[in-house]
Amino acid sequence: MLGLLQQRQVWTGPELAGRLGVTTRTVRRDVERLRVLGYPVRAGQGVGGGYQLGAGQELPPLLLDDEEAIATAVSLLVGAGGAVTGAGDAALRALTKLDQVLPVRLRHEVRALSGSVEFFGGGRSPVDPDVLMTLARACRDEVETGFDYPSGGETRRRRCEPYRLVASDRRWYLLTYDLDRDDWRTFRVDRMTEVSLRTWRFRPRAAPDAAAYVQEGVASRVYAHRARFLVHASADRVREQIPASAAVVEERGDGRCEVLSGGARLDAVLMHVLLLGHDFEVLDPPELAERCGALAERLRAAGTTDSR
The missing domain is CATH 1.10.10.10 (Winged helix-like DNA-binding domain superfamily/Winged helix DNA-binding domain)
Known part of the structure:
Protein backbone atom coordinates (compact mmCIF):
# COMPACT_ATOMS: atom_id res chain seq x y z
CA MET A 1 0.00 0.00 0.00
CA GLY A 54 0.92 13.99 2.69
CA ALA A 55 3.78 15.88 4.31
CA GLY A 56 4.29 15.33 8.03
CA GLN A 57 6.30 16.80 10.89
CA GLU A 58 9.10 14.27 10.33
CA LEU A 59 10.39 12.41 7.30
CA PRO A 60 9.23 8.77 7.49
CA PRO A 61 11.00 5.96 5.64
CA LEU A 62 10.50 5.86 1.88
CA LEU A 63 9.64 2.65 0.06
CA LEU A 64 12.01 2.07 -2.88
CA ASP A 65 12.13 -0.84 -5.28
CA ASP A 66 15.48 -2.39 -6.20
CA GLU A 67 16.14 -0.15 -9.20
CA GLU A 68 15.12 2.99 -7.31
CA ALA A 69 17.38 2.12 -4.37
CA ILE A 70 20.44 1.57 -6.57
CA ALA A 71 19.68 4.70 -8.60
CA THR A 72 19.38 6.71 -5.37
CA ALA A 73 22.71 5.38 -4.14
CA VAL A 74 24.44 6.20 -7.42
CA SER A 75 22.96 9.71 -7.44
CA LEU A 76 24.14 10.30 -3.88
CA LEU A 77 27.60 9.10 -4.81
CA VAL A 78 27.86 11.31 -7.88
CA GLY A 79 26.48 14.30 -5.97
CA ALA A 80 28.67 13.80 -2.90
CA GLY A 81 31.57 16.20 -2.52
CA GLY A 82 29.75 18.86 -4.52
CA ALA A 83 30.15 22.61 -4.34
CA VAL A 84 27.48 23.07 -1.65
CA THR A 85 29.06 23.23 1.82
CA GLY A 86 28.45 20.00 3.76
CA ALA A 87 26.76 18.22 0.84
CA GLY A 88 29.41 15.50 0.68
CA ASP A 89 29.02 14.52 4.33
CA ALA A 90 25.23 14.57 4.07
CA ALA A 91 25.31 12.33 0.99
CA LEU A 92 27.58 9.81 2.68
CA ARG A 93 25.34 9.79 5.78
CA ALA A 94 22.36 9.06 3.53
CA LEU A 95 24.27 6.23 1.89
CA THR A 96 25.01 4.77 5.30
CA LYS A 97 21.32 4.89 6.24
CA LEU A 98 20.39 3.17 3.00
CA ASP A 99 22.93 0.48 3.72
CA GLN A 100 21.34 -0.18 7.13
CA VAL A 101 17.80 -0.76 5.86
CA LEU A 102 18.28 -2.29 2.40
CA PRO A 103 17.71 -6.01 1.86
CA VAL A 104 20.82 -8.16 1.94
CA ARG A 105 20.70 -8.61 -1.84
CA LEU A 106 21.18 -4.83 -2.28
CA ARG A 107 23.15 -3.82 0.80
CA HIS A 108 26.55 -4.78 -0.61
CA GLU A 109 25.95 -2.47 -3.59
CA VAL A 110 25.56 0.57 -1.33
CA ARG A 111 28.46 -0.49 0.88
CA ALA A 112 30.65 -0.61 -2.21
CA LEU A 113 29.79 3.02 -2.88
CA SER A 114 30.00 4.48 0.63
CA GLY A 115 33.05 2.52 1.78
CA SER A 116 35.32 3.02 -1.20
CA VAL A 117 35.05 6.76 -1.84
CA GLU A 118 36.93 9.71 -0.32
CA PHE A 119 36.69 13.40 -1.15
CA PHE A 120 38.52 16.69 -1.32
CA GLY A 121 37.40 19.92 -2.94
CA GLY A 122 34.06 20.74 -4.52
CA GLY A 123 31.94 19.99 -7.58
CA ARG A 124 33.15 17.68 -10.34
CA SER A 125 32.61 16.80 -13.96
CA PRO A 126 30.36 13.72 -14.25
CA VAL A 127 31.67 10.26 -15.13
CA ASP A 128 29.96 7.01 -16.08
CA PRO A 129 28.21 5.67 -12.92
CA ASP A 130 28.72 2.08 -14.13
CA VAL A 131 32.50 2.63 -14.13
CA LEU A 132 32.33 4.12 -10.61
CA MET A 133 30.26 1.14 -9.45
CA THR A 134 32.74 -1.32 -10.94
CA LEU A 135 35.73 0.40 -9.36
CA ALA A 136 33.95 0.77 -6.01
CA ARG A 137 33.22 -2.97 -5.97
CA ALA A 138 36.84 -3.70 -6.78
CA CYS A 139 38.00 -1.52 -3.87
CA ARG A 140 35.54 -3.20 -1.53
CA ASP A 141 36.17 -6.80 -2.61
CA GLU A 142 39.96 -6.37 -2.99
CA VAL A 143 39.91 -7.73 -6.52
CA GLU A 144 42.48 -6.93 -9.20
CA THR A 145 41.21 -4.59 -11.90
CA GLY A 146 42.14 -4.15 -15.52
CA PHE A 147 41.55 -1.14 -17.75
CA ASP A 148 42.94 0.61 -20.81
CA TYR A 149 44.62 3.96 -20.18
CA PRO A 150 46.32 6.45 -22.53
CA SER A 151 49.97 7.18 -21.77
CA GLY A 152 52.78 8.60 -23.90
CA GLY A 153 50.62 8.80 -27.01
CA GLU A 154 49.40 5.20 -26.84
CA THR A 155 46.80 3.25 -24.90
CA ARG A 156 48.04 0.48 -22.65
CA ARG A 157 46.36 -2.18 -20.54
CA ARG A 158 46.97 -1.66 -16.82
CA ARG A 159 46.74 -4.27 -14.04
CA CYS A 160 46.08 -2.78 -10.62
CA GLU A 161 45.09 -3.40 -7.02
CA PRO A 162 42.47 -0.65 -6.48
CA TYR A 163 42.43 1.06 -3.09
CA ARG A 164 40.17 4.15 -3.12
CA LEU A 165 38.11 6.36 -5.40
CA VAL A 166 38.83 10.03 -4.69
CA ALA A 167 36.75 12.99 -5.90
CA SER A 168 38.56 16.29 -6.44
CA ASP A 169 36.92 19.62 -7.22
CA ARG A 170 37.13 18.72 -10.91
CA ARG A 171 37.42 14.98 -11.52
CA TRP A 172 37.28 11.45 -10.15
CA TYR A 173 40.54 9.58 -9.54
CA LEU A 174 41.46 6.02 -8.61
CA LEU A 175 44.31 5.50 -6.16
CA THR A 176 45.70 2.06 -6.88
CA TYR A 177 48.81 -0.07 -6.68
CA ASP A 178 50.05 -0.53 -10.24
CA LEU A 179 51.28 -4.11 -10.58
CA ASP A 180 53.30 -3.37 -13.73
CA ARG A 181 55.02 -0.31 -12.20
CA ASP A 182 55.30 -1.86 -8.71
CA ASP A 183 54.24 1.42 -7.09
CA TRP A 184 51.23 3.52 -6.13
CA ARG A 185 49.63 5.40 -9.01
CA THR A 186 46.70 7.77 -9.56
CA PHE A 187 44.47 7.43 -12.63
CA ARG A 188 41.72 9.70 -13.91
CA VAL A 189 38.48 7.73 -14.06
CA ASP A 190 37.16 9.66 -17.06
CA ARG A 191 40.17 8.47 -19.12
CA MET A 192 39.68 4.78 -18.33
CA THR A 193 38.12 2.44 -20.89
CA GLU A 194 37.31 -1.28 -20.92
CA VAL A 195 37.22 -1.41 -17.13
CA SER A 196 36.80 -4.95 -15.82
CA LEU A 197 37.28 -6.97 -12.65
CA ARG A 198 39.76 -9.84 -12.64
CA THR A 199 39.37 -13.10 -10.74
CA TRP A 200 42.48 -12.56 -8.60
CA ARG A 201 42.00 -11.26 -5.06
CA PHE A 202 44.82 -9.47 -3.26
CA ARG A 203 45.86 -8.72 0.29
CA PRO A 204 45.78 -4.94 0.93
CA ARG A 205 49.16 -3.22 1.23
CA ALA A 206 50.09 -0.42 3.59
CA ALA A 207 48.61 2.55 1.76
CA PRO A 208 49.06 6.34 1.90
CA ASP A 209 46.24 8.66 2.88
CA ALA A 210 44.13 8.50 -0.26
CA ALA A 211 42.71 12.03 -0.45
CA ALA A 212 46.00 13.70 0.55
CA TYR A 213 48.05 11.57 -1.86
CA VAL A 214 45.79 12.24 -4.82
CA GLN A 215 45.50 15.96 -4.07
CA GLU A 216 49.27 16.36 -3.88
CA GLY A 217 49.67 14.43 -7.12
CA VAL A 218 47.05 16.48 -8.97
CA ALA A 219 48.37 19.79 -7.63
CA SER A 220 52.12 19.24 -8.05
CA ARG A 221 53.49 15.75 -8.66
CA VAL A 222 52.29 15.52 -12.26
CA TYR A 223 54.10 18.72 -13.27
CA ALA A 224 57.68 19.16 -14.41
CA HIS A 225 58.36 21.73 -11.69
CA ARG A 226 57.21 21.89 -8.05
CA ALA A 227 57.48 24.78 -5.62
CA ARG A 228 56.78 25.47 -1.94
CA PHE A 229 55.92 28.86 -0.48
CA LEU A 230 55.33 30.27 2.99
CA VAL A 231 52.37 32.59 2.55
CA HIS A 232 51.57 35.21 5.19
CA ALA A 233 47.85 34.47 5.36
CA SER A 234 45.74 31.80 7.04
CA ALA A 235 45.23 28.46 5.33
CA ASP A 236 41.46 29.02 5.23
CA ARG A 237 41.90 32.34 3.44
CA VAL A 238 44.28 30.90 0.85
CA ARG A 239 42.09 27.83 0.26
CA GLU A 240 39.30 30.23 -0.69
CA GLN A 241 41.57 31.64 -3.40
CA ILE A 242 43.14 28.45 -4.76
CA PRO A 243 41.19 25.39 -6.04
CA ALA A 244 41.99 22.17 -4.20
CA SER A 245 43.24 20.65 -7.46
CA ALA A 246 45.76 23.50 -7.97
CA ALA A 247 47.66 23.48 -4.67
CA VAL A 248 48.03 21.79 -1.30
CA VAL A 249 47.61 24.35 1.50
CA GLU A 250 48.69 23.53 5.07
CA GLU A 251 48.38 25.66 8.19
CA ARG A 252 51.70 26.75 9.73
CA GLY A 253 50.48 28.93 12.62
CA ASP A 254 50.87 32.64 13.34
CA GLY A 255 48.50 33.44 10.49
CA ARG A 256 50.70 31.76 7.89
CA CYS A 257 50.41 28.68 5.68
CA GLU A 258 52.53 26.58 3.36
CA VAL A 259 51.50 26.23 -0.29
CA LEU A 260 52.72 23.37 -2.50
CA SER A 261 52.00 23.67 -6.21
CA GLY A 262 53.40 22.75 -9.58
CA GLY A 263 53.47 23.85 -13.19
CA ALA A 264 55.14 23.52 -16.55
CA ARG A 265 57.20 26.66 -15.73
CA LEU A 266 58.33 27.95 -12.36
CA ASP A 267 57.61 31.54 -13.39
CA ALA A 268 53.95 30.63 -13.90
CA VAL A 269 53.72 29.12 -10.40
CA LEU A 270 55.42 32.20 -8.97
CA MET A 271 52.96 34.55 -10.65
CA HIS A 272 49.96 32.60 -9.33
CA VAL A 273 51.21 32.97 -5.77
CA LEU A 274 52.08 36.63 -6.34
CA LEU A 275 48.55 37.38 -7.53
CA LEU A 276 47.07 36.03 -4.29
CA GLY A 277 47.92 39.42 -2.84
CA HIS A 278 49.75 38.24 0.29
CA ASP A 279 53.36 38.54 1.40
CA PHE A 280 55.21 35.27 0.85
CA GLU A 281 58.59 33.56 0.95
CA VAL A 282 60.02 30.94 -1.41
CA LEU A 283 60.91 27.75 0.46
CA ASP A 284 61.86 25.55 -2.48
CA PRO A 285 63.48 25.31 -4.99
CA PRO A 286 66.39 27.75 -4.35
CA GLU A 287 66.53 28.95 -7.96
CA LEU A 288 62.97 30.22 -7.68
CA ALA A 289 64.08 32.75 -5.07
CA GLU A 290 66.57 34.07 -7.63
CA ARG A 291 63.77 34.31 -10.17
CA CYS A 292 61.86 36.54 -7.73
CA GLY A 293 64.66 39.11 -7.91
CA ALA A 294 64.81 38.96 -11.71
CA LEU A 295 61.05 39.26 -11.98
CA ALA A 296 61.01 42.22 -9.59
CA GLU A 297 63.58 44.05 -11.72
CA ARG A 298 61.55 43.37 -14.86
CA LEU A 299 58.34 44.67 -13.28
CA ARG A 300 60.15 47.75 -11.92
CA ALA A 301 61.60 48.49 -15.36
CA ALA A 302 58.19 48.05 -16.97
CA GLY A 303 56.71 50.59 -14.56
CA THR A 304 59.34 53.25 -15.20
CA THR A 305 59.97 52.89 -18.95
CA ASP A 306 59.31 56.07 -20.93
CA SER A 307 56.84 54.98 -23.62
CA ARG A 308 57.04 58.22 -25.62
Whole structure:
Protein backbone atom coordinates (compact mmCIF):
# COMPACT_ATOMS: atom_id res chain seq x y z
CA MET A 1 0.00 0.00 0.00
CA LEU A 2 2.81 2.44 0.84
CA GLY A 3 4.30 1.88 -2.59
CA LEU A 4 0.99 2.68 -4.27
CA LEU A 5 0.49 5.83 -2.18
CA GLN A 6 3.93 7.05 -3.27
CA GLN A 7 3.13 6.46 -6.93
CA ARG A 8 -0.03 8.57 -7.25
CA GLN A 9 -1.55 11.65 -5.62
CA VAL A 10 -4.92 10.16 -4.57
CA TRP A 11 -6.35 6.62 -4.35
CA THR A 12 -9.90 5.69 -3.46
CA GLY A 13 -10.51 2.86 -1.02
CA PRO A 14 -11.95 0.53 -3.69
CA GLU A 15 -9.00 1.28 -6.01
CA LEU A 16 -6.50 0.30 -3.35
CA ALA A 17 -8.49 -2.77 -2.43
CA GLY A 18 -8.61 -3.84 -6.07
CA ARG A 19 -4.88 -3.34 -6.64
CA LEU A 20 -3.94 -5.14 -3.42
CA GLY A 21 -6.52 -7.91 -3.70
CA VAL A 22 -8.03 -7.18 -0.27
CA THR A 23 -11.25 -5.73 1.16
CA THR A 24 -11.86 -2.04 1.83
CA ARG A 25 -11.94 -2.90 5.53
CA THR A 26 -8.38 -4.22 5.25
CA VAL A 27 -7.39 -1.02 3.45
CA ARG A 28 -8.73 1.09 6.34
CA ARG A 29 -6.88 -1.07 8.87
CA ASP A 30 -3.59 -0.84 6.95
CA VAL A 31 -3.98 2.93 6.65
CA GLU A 32 -4.20 3.15 10.44
CA ARG A 33 -1.06 1.03 10.75
CA LEU A 34 0.82 3.39 8.44
CA ARG A 35 -0.31 6.35 10.52
CA VAL A 36 0.98 4.68 13.68
CA LEU A 37 4.35 4.20 11.93
CA GLY A 38 4.49 7.94 11.23
CA TYR A 39 3.18 8.14 7.67
CA PRO A 40 0.75 11.08 7.27
CA VAL A 41 -2.00 9.33 5.31
CA ARG A 42 -4.95 11.66 4.81
CA ALA A 43 -8.48 10.60 3.92
CA GLY A 44 -10.77 12.88 1.90
CA GLN A 45 -14.53 12.51 1.57
CA GLY A 46 -16.83 13.11 -1.36
CA VAL A 47 -16.12 13.51 -5.07
CA GLY A 48 -12.39 13.54 -5.71
CA GLY A 49 -11.69 12.26 -2.22
CA GLY A 50 -9.60 9.31 -1.24
CA TYR A 51 -6.39 8.37 0.49
CA GLN A 52 -3.38 10.64 0.04
CA LEU A 53 0.16 10.50 1.41
CA GLY A 54 0.92 13.99 2.69
CA ALA A 55 3.78 15.88 4.31
CA GLY A 56 4.29 15.33 8.03
CA GLN A 57 6.30 16.80 10.89
CA GLU A 58 9.10 14.27 10.33
CA LEU A 59 10.39 12.41 7.30
CA PRO A 60 9.23 8.77 7.49
CA PRO A 61 11.00 5.96 5.64
CA LEU A 62 10.50 5.86 1.88
CA LEU A 63 9.64 2.65 0.06
CA LEU A 64 12.01 2.07 -2.88
CA ASP A 65 12.13 -0.84 -5.28
CA ASP A 66 15.48 -2.39 -6.20
CA GLU A 67 16.14 -0.15 -9.20
CA GLU A 68 15.12 2.99 -7.31
CA ALA A 69 17.38 2.12 -4.37
CA ILE A 70 20.44 1.57 -6.57
CA ALA A 71 19.68 4.70 -8.60
CA THR A 72 19.38 6.71 -5.37
CA ALA A 73 22.71 5.38 -4.14
CA VAL A 74 24.44 6.20 -7.42
CA SER A 75 22.96 9.71 -7.44
CA LEU A 76 24.14 10.30 -3.88
CA LEU A 77 27.60 9.10 -4.81
CA VAL A 78 27.86 11.31 -7.88
CA GLY A 79 26.48 14.30 -5.97
CA ALA A 80 28.67 13.80 -2.90
CA GLY A 81 31.57 16.20 -2.52
CA GLY A 82 29.75 18.86 -4.52
CA ALA A 83 30.15 22.61 -4.34
CA VAL A 84 27.48 23.07 -1.65
CA THR A 85 29.06 23.23 1.82
CA GLY A 86 28.45 20.00 3.76
CA ALA A 87 26.76 18.22 0.84
CA GLY A 88 29.41 15.50 0.68
CA ASP A 89 29.02 14.52 4.33
CA ALA A 90 25.23 14.57 4.07
CA ALA A 91 25.31 12.33 0.99
CA LEU A 92 27.58 9.81 2.68
CA ARG A 93 25.34 9.79 5.78
CA ALA A 94 22.36 9.06 3.53
CA LEU A 95 24.27 6.23 1.89
CA THR A 96 25.01 4.77 5.30
CA LYS A 97 21.32 4.89 6.24
CA LEU A 98 20.39 3.17 3.00
CA ASP A 99 22.93 0.48 3.72
CA GLN A 100 21.34 -0.18 7.13
CA VAL A 101 17.80 -0.76 5.86
CA LEU A 102 18.28 -2.29 2.40
CA PRO A 103 17.71 -6.01 1.86
CA VAL A 104 20.82 -8.16 1.94
CA ARG A 105 20.70 -8.61 -1.84
CA LEU A 106 21.18 -4.83 -2.28
CA ARG A 107 23.15 -3.82 0.80
CA HIS A 108 26.55 -4.78 -0.61
CA GLU A 109 25.95 -2.47 -3.59
CA VAL A 110 25.56 0.57 -1.33
CA ARG A 111 28.46 -0.49 0.88
CA ALA A 112 30.65 -0.61 -2.21
CA LEU A 113 29.79 3.02 -2.88
CA SER A 114 30.00 4.48 0.63
CA GLY A 115 33.05 2.52 1.78
CA SER A 116 35.32 3.02 -1.20
CA VAL A 117 35.05 6.76 -1.84
CA GLU A 118 36.93 9.71 -0.32
CA PHE A 119 36.69 13.40 -1.15
CA PHE A 120 38.52 16.69 -1.32
CA GLY A 121 37.40 19.92 -2.94
CA GLY A 122 34.06 20.74 -4.52
CA GLY A 123 31.94 19.99 -7.58
CA ARG A 124 33.15 17.68 -10.34
CA SER A 125 32.61 16.80 -13.96
CA PRO A 126 30.36 13.72 -14.25
CA VAL A 127 31.67 10.26 -15.13
CA ASP A 128 29.96 7.01 -16.08
CA PRO A 129 28.21 5.67 -12.92
CA ASP A 130 28.72 2.08 -14.13
CA VAL A 131 32.50 2.63 -14.13
CA LEU A 132 32.33 4.12 -10.61
CA MET A 133 30.26 1.14 -9.45
CA THR A 134 32.74 -1.32 -10.94
CA LEU A 135 35.73 0.40 -9.36
CA ALA A 136 33.95 0.77 -6.01
CA ARG A 137 33.22 -2.97 -5.97
CA ALA A 138 36.84 -3.70 -6.78
CA CYS A 139 38.00 -1.52 -3.87
CA ARG A 140 35.54 -3.20 -1.53
CA ASP A 141 36.17 -6.80 -2.61
CA GLU A 142 39.96 -6.37 -2.99
CA VAL A 143 39.91 -7.73 -6.52
CA GLU A 144 42.48 -6.93 -9.20
CA THR A 145 41.21 -4.59 -11.90
CA GLY A 146 42.14 -4.15 -15.52
CA PHE A 147 41.55 -1.14 -17.75
CA ASP A 148 42.94 0.61 -20.81
CA TYR A 149 44.62 3.96 -20.18
CA PRO A 150 46.32 6.45 -22.53
CA SER A 151 49.97 7.18 -21.77
CA GLY A 152 52.78 8.60 -23.90
CA GLY A 153 50.62 8.80 -27.01
CA GLU A 154 49.40 5.20 -26.84
CA THR A 155 46.80 3.25 -24.90
CA ARG A 156 48.04 0.48 -22.65
CA ARG A 157 46.36 -2.18 -20.54
CA ARG A 158 46.97 -1.66 -16.82
CA ARG A 159 46.74 -4.27 -14.04
CA CYS A 160 46.08 -2.78 -10.62
CA GLU A 161 45.09 -3.40 -7.02
CA PRO A 162 42.47 -0.65 -6.48
CA TYR A 163 42.43 1.06 -3.09
CA ARG A 164 40.17 4.15 -3.12
CA LEU A 165 38.11 6.36 -5.40
CA VAL A 166 38.83 10.03 -4.69
CA ALA A 167 36.75 12.99 -5.90
CA SER A 168 38.56 16.29 -6.44
CA ASP A 169 36.92 19.62 -7.22
CA ARG A 170 37.13 18.72 -10.91
CA ARG A 171 37.42 14.98 -11.52
CA TRP A 172 37.28 11.45 -10.15
CA TYR A 173 40.54 9.58 -9.54
CA LEU A 174 41.46 6.02 -8.61
CA LEU A 175 44.31 5.50 -6.16
CA THR A 176 45.70 2.06 -6.88
CA TYR A 177 48.81 -0.07 -6.68
CA ASP A 178 50.05 -0.53 -10.24
CA LEU A 179 51.28 -4.11 -10.58
CA ASP A 180 53.30 -3.37 -13.73
CA ARG A 181 55.02 -0.31 -12.20
CA ASP A 182 55.30 -1.86 -8.71
CA ASP A 183 54.24 1.42 -7.09
CA TRP A 184 51.23 3.52 -6.13
CA ARG A 185 49.63 5.40 -9.01
CA THR A 186 46.70 7.77 -9.56
CA PHE A 187 44.47 7.43 -12.63
CA ARG A 188 41.72 9.70 -13.91
CA VAL A 189 38.48 7.73 -14.06
CA ASP A 190 37.16 9.66 -17.06
CA ARG A 191 40.17 8.47 -19.12
CA MET A 192 39.68 4.78 -18.33
CA THR A 193 38.12 2.44 -20.89
CA GLU A 194 37.31 -1.28 -20.92
CA VAL A 195 37.22 -1.41 -17.13
CA SER A 196 36.80 -4.95 -15.82
CA LEU A 197 37.28 -6.97 -12.65
CA ARG A 198 39.76 -9.84 -12.64
CA THR A 199 39.37 -13.10 -10.74
CA TRP A 200 42.48 -12.56 -8.60
CA ARG A 201 42.00 -11.26 -5.06
CA PHE A 202 44.82 -9.47 -3.26
CA ARG A 203 45.86 -8.72 0.29
CA PRO A 204 45.78 -4.94 0.93
CA ARG A 205 49.16 -3.22 1.23
CA ALA A 206 50.09 -0.42 3.59
CA ALA A 207 48.61 2.55 1.76
CA PRO A 208 49.06 6.34 1.90
CA ASP A 209 46.24 8.66 2.88
CA ALA A 210 44.13 8.50 -0.26
CA ALA A 211 42.71 12.03 -0.45
CA ALA A 212 46.00 13.70 0.55
CA TYR A 213 48.05 11.57 -1.86
CA VAL A 214 45.79 12.24 -4.82
CA GLN A 215 45.50 15.96 -4.07
CA GLU A 216 49.27 16.36 -3.88
CA GLY A 217 49.67 14.43 -7.12
CA VAL A 218 47.05 16.48 -8.97
CA ALA A 219 48.37 19.79 -7.63
CA SER A 220 52.12 19.24 -8.05
CA ARG A 221 53.49 15.75 -8.66
CA VAL A 222 52.29 15.52 -12.26
CA TYR A 223 54.10 18.72 -13.27
CA ALA A 224 57.68 19.16 -14.41
CA HIS A 225 58.36 21.73 -11.69
CA ARG A 226 57.21 21.89 -8.05
CA ALA A 227 57.48 24.78 -5.62
CA ARG A 228 56.78 25.47 -1.94
CA PHE A 229 55.92 28.86 -0.48
CA LEU A 230 55.33 30.27 2.99
CA VAL A 231 52.37 32.59 2.55
CA HIS A 232 51.57 35.21 5.19
CA ALA A 233 47.85 34.47 5.36
CA SER A 234 45.74 31.80 7.04
CA ALA A 235 45.23 28.46 5.33
CA ASP A 236 41.46 29.02 5.23
CA ARG A 237 41.90 32.34 3.44
CA VAL A 238 44.28 30.90 0.85
CA ARG A 239 42.09 27.83 0.26
CA GLU A 240 39.30 30.23 -0.69
CA GLN A 241 41.57 31.64 -3.40
CA ILE A 242 43.14 28.45 -4.76
CA PRO A 243 41.19 25.39 -6.04
CA ALA A 244 41.99 22.17 -4.20
CA SER A 245 43.24 20.65 -7.46
CA ALA A 246 45.76 23.50 -7.97
CA ALA A 247 47.66 23.48 -4.67
CA VAL A 248 48.03 21.79 -1.30
CA VAL A 249 47.61 24.35 1.50
CA GLU A 250 48.69 23.53 5.07
CA GLU A 251 48.38 25.66 8.19
CA ARG A 252 51.70 26.75 9.73
CA GLY A 253 50.48 28.93 12.62
CA ASP A 254 50.87 32.64 13.34
CA GLY A 255 48.50 33.44 10.49
CA ARG A 256 50.70 31.76 7.89
CA CYS A 257 50.41 28.68 5.68
CA GLU A 258 52.53 26.58 3.36
CA VAL A 259 51.50 26.23 -0.29
CA LEU A 260 52.72 23.37 -2.50
CA SER A 261 52.00 23.67 -6.21
CA GLY A 262 53.40 22.75 -9.58
CA GLY A 263 53.47 23.85 -13.19
CA ALA A 264 55.14 23.52 -16.55
CA ARG A 265 57.20 26.66 -15.73
CA LEU A 266 58.33 27.95 -12.36
CA ASP A 267 57.61 31.54 -13.39
CA ALA A 268 53.95 30.63 -13.90
CA VAL A 269 53.72 29.12 -10.40
CA LEU A 270 55.42 32.20 -8.97
CA MET A 271 52.96 34.55 -10.65
CA HIS A 272 49.96 32.60 -9.33
CA VAL A 273 51.21 32.97 -5.77
CA LEU A 274 52.08 36.63 -6.34
CA LEU A 275 48.55 37.38 -7.53
CA LEU A 276 47.07 36.03 -4.29
CA GLY A 277 47.92 39.42 -2.84
CA HIS A 278 49.75 38.24 0.29
CA ASP A 279 53.36 38.54 1.40
CA PHE A 280 55.21 35.27 0.85
CA GLU A 281 58.59 33.56 0.95
CA VAL A 282 60.02 30.94 -1.41
CA LEU A 283 60.91 27.75 0.46
CA ASP A 284 61.86 25.55 -2.48
CA PRO A 285 63.48 25.31 -4.99
CA PRO A 286 66.39 27.75 -4.35
CA GLU A 287 66.53 28.95 -7.96
CA LEU A 288 62.97 30.22 -7.68
CA ALA A 289 64.08 32.75 -5.07
CA GLU A 290 66.57 34.07 -7.63
CA ARG A 291 63.77 34.31 -10.17
CA CYS A 292 61.86 36.54 -7.73
CA GLY A 293 64.66 39.11 -7.91
CA ALA A 294 64.81 38.96 -11.71
CA LEU A 295 61.05 39.26 -11.98
CA ALA A 296 61.01 42.22 -9.59
CA GLU A 297 63.58 44.05 -11.72
CA ARG A 298 61.55 43.37 -14.86
CA LEU A 299 58.34 44.67 -13.28
CA ARG A 300 60.15 47.75 -11.92
CA ALA A 301 61.60 48.49 -15.36
CA ALA A 302 58.19 48.05 -16.97
CA GLY A 303 56.71 50.59 -14.56
CA THR A 304 59.34 53.25 -15.20
CA THR A 305 59.97 52.89 -18.95
CA ASP A 306 59.31 56.07 -20.93
CA SER A 307 56.84 54.98 -23.62
CA ARG A 308 57.04 58.22 -25.62
